Amino acid sequence: MSSAVLLKLVRCGRSGAAGRAFLWGSVSKVDLFTPVPPVQASGAAWVRWASGAARFDTDGSGRPVTWDSFGIWDNRIEEPILLPSSIRYGKPIPQVEEGGRASVLGLRKQNEDxxxxxxxxxxxxYFAVFDGHGGPHAADYCYTFMEKHIRDALEEEEDLERVLTKAFLDADKALHTHLTSFLTAGTTATVAMLRDGVELVVASVGDSRALLCRKGQAFKLTHDHTPDRxxxxxxxxxxxxxxxxxxxxxxxxxxxxxxxxxxxxFxxxxxxxxxxxxxxxxTVHHTGDAFLALTTDGINFLLSDQEICDVINQCHNPTEAAEIISQQALQYGSEDNATIIIVPLGAWGKQQSPAAVYSMSRNFASSGRWA
Known part of the structure; x- marks a missing residue:
């Protein structure tokens, strides 16, 4: 056998072995995520399944793409993937973190948030902010027992809107029994629940707020309950x-x-x-939704929703963002307790907001708001 023929056989054997090994790894990965249509992987690589054939090359050269770049859901999502939800909904669902939170006293004698x-x-x-007034008693009760009322409601109902409505009314009824005095105490309540990483339901009473940052823009999820309406x-x-x-x-x-x-x-x-x-x-769209923010009026009475979005989008992580927002409210003249929860979503860090222009000519005549 000539050396040329031998060399040709060796080359064919190597390419066949490599192809079989690569095909095995690829098929196992695609079978795991059958509901998901083929996606573009790491730049220009496309995977196509038709008549039992698969294309593994990115440039027509016949060379297969590397395993590390094959089958990636979306290279913009850096968070760990929530696997069951991703399979259920047929799209990548990041594992949502608990996020950042901050609560500052302001010029009050005690923090009722x-x-x-x-x-x-x-x-x-489950995420919640409560802004107490007339003392911290009502806010303390909701902090301690709202979660229990939600769990009890979940045993009877799956719809999260009905669950939260029932939990709020049950909490109000139970609070009346709990408070033997301090019947003039009360609290706002803004509660958000995120199921499967995509179903977001928000319930609110009072003037605490929830907003979603979507493609860099503030998307209001609640409306203040004030006598102006x-x-x-x-x-x-x-x-x-x-x-x-x-x-x-x-x-x-x-x-x-x-x-x-x-x-x-009462x-x-x-x-x-x-x-x-x-x-x-x-429904949360992780490719464009950067974060969910819950705030009390010590923040949202001084900063607009878009200002909150712009400032947070300049921060490196949710913990830093929560601290900066709460301190910014104090610098703008907030005399009230200022509390915020920031929940990072799939597009966290992907939005580039313009540099915030901080104006120190804010109206500081806000004491009547919290009198």
Missing amino acids: RLRVARIHDNLL RDERHRIQSSGGFVTWNSVGVAHVNGRLAMTRSIGD HLKQSGVIAKPDTRRI
Whole structure:
């Protein structure tokens, strides 16, 4: 046998072995994610399955792509993948972290804000902020027991909007029994639940807020319950209550409370103040959604939703972002407790916001808001 023929046989044997080894690894990976259509892998590499044939080359050279670059879901997502949810929904779902959080005293004598982050189930996360008034008693109760009310509601109901509505009303009812005194205490409540990494449901009473940063833009998920809203004011007046405005133009129910919905405030229940939350359901798109933020009014009364997005998008991690936002609110003149939870999503760090322009000419006449 000539040396040329021998060399040809050796080359054929090597390419066949390499092809078989590569084909085995590739088939096992694709079979694992059958619901997912073929995706572009690491630049220009495409995988195509037709008539039992697969194309492994990126440039028509016949050389297979490397294993490390084959079958990657999306090279923009650096977080660990939540495998069961990815298979269920047929798209990559990052494992959502607990994120960053901060709560500062401001110029108050005590911090009446509370925040809570928990994992209800393996696929269900819970985030909440509570802004107490008339003392911390109502906020303390919600911090301690809201999660229990949610768990109890989940035993009877799967729809998260109904779960949160029931939990809020149950918490309000139980708080009335719990508070033998301090019946003038109350709290806002903004709660977000994330199921399977994609189903986001938010419930809120009062003027704490939730917002989603989507493609660099602030996407509001809640609306403040204040007497300035015509529908809220109409309910107050229909229930026998009245609305007054203080010297800086802030509306109050019966001259006492700057919100029309809350947990607690039992002295104003007959005047139309209710604990039934507004709820909202949204699907998270991890390729464009950078983070979820929950804030109390010590922050959102001084910074607009878009300002919050822009500042957070310049930060390296959620913990740093939470600290910067809370301190920024103080620099802008917030006298109230300032609390924030930031939950990073799939597009965290991918949005480039323009440099924030910080104006020190803020209106500091905000004390009437929190009187």
